[in-house]
Amino acid sequence: MKQQIEDFITYLKEVKHASLNTVRAYQNDLEKLESYLSHQGIEKVSKITETSLNSYILYLEKDGMSPASVSRHIASMKAFLLFLLRNGIINIDPSERIKAPKVVKKPPHILDEKKILELLKQPDITTSKGIRDRAMLELLYATGIKVSEIINIKMIDINLYGKYITCGDKQERIIPFGSAAKRALKAYLDIRDIAFNKKNKDYLFLNSHGEQLSRQGFWKILKEYAKRAGIEEINPNTIRHSFAAHMLDNGADIGVVQRFLGYTDFYMTYSNQNIREVYMNTHPRA
Known part of the structure; x- marks a missing residue:
């Protein structure tokens, strides 16, 4: 077997x-x-x-x-x-009649804008680690991307002048970000090579050893800041869900939000210019 x-x-x-x-x-x-x-x-x-x-x-x-x-x-x-x-290795599929148990999905946990702002304030930006962490949190909230995507962003994927990132494994997408994320990213990039980069020239966010930050490492960081901010319930998708909810609350079209989140059915519906205009008009920190 x-x-x-x-x-x-x-x-x-x-x-x-x-x-x-x-x-x-x-x-x-x-x-x-x-x-x-x-x-x-x-x-x-x-x-x-x-x-x-x-x-x-x-x-x-x-x-x-x-x-x-x-x-x-x-x-x-x-x-x-x-x-x-x-492939002809078995003649009968023994799992054909097996059904998966019904899964009752809990509604996603959403943080209001006040809680998000409190979370974003937690990193100590007088330290290199805090500067990096502020940049990660700002970018996560600015774009709504997954944790697995943010840790895989490479230096070539970010355009600070144009204020957008390129990401996605199967379907590449261009996602704008606002001025708050730009400021945080610039502060991080100014100290990245000296504070973190021993030899890694590829990945944007690095750990203290100059290596690509892991998903577990990011989750540990997020939990610590959530605790400091008095946020009792959080998971790796909380900021992503909050991003989507806040965009919709401010009038963004659901199709645009779905494109930000990476749902590919909407890729041919909106141009990148449409996306940026909607973003600048509806994201709280644009």
Whole structure:
């Protein structure tokens, strides 16, 4: 089974061109499945049955896994088995009748503008770390991009004069930012090479070792500032959701906001000039 999982991961990378995070998620899920089935005496994919898969799902639920996580594991399982079926490795898909549990989505947590401003004030800009952190938070709120996107921004992706960034793995998009983010970014860029950059010339945001900042590192920073600001509930998407809510509250068209967030259905609907005009008229810190 391990070989088939490796073949599937190779397919995701080389044929589907899936993102690194997506590939890792599938690999982790399938390795967990393989480990469970192996302990049940099932070593070959041809021996996997609907019963054994249902047993695995029950195991995940009893282990305390949330319905959303169980659903993701089922999706990984189904994608893997469909790959095997289409390639003639198995004759029947044992997951065909398996349904994912219903997931009740909680509404996204939104911070009001006052709380956002309080969060943005927390970094100590008399220190190089604080200057970097202020720039990251300002840019995150200014653009609504994901944490995974902000840590992957490279120096060539940012245009300070034009006040925009270029980002996106599968569909590149140009996102403007306002004067507040520009000031914070300029302050950071003025000290970046001396304070952080030992040898890294690529990524915009670096850790204290001069290496690309990790998602975990950013999350740790965000939690600390949220705590200082008296914000009890926050997650990596809170600022992204707040960005969208504030733009809509100030009159932005939902299609424009969806383009900022990276929903590609709207890419042919609005020009970059339309996007900038809407942004300048509706973002609180434009």
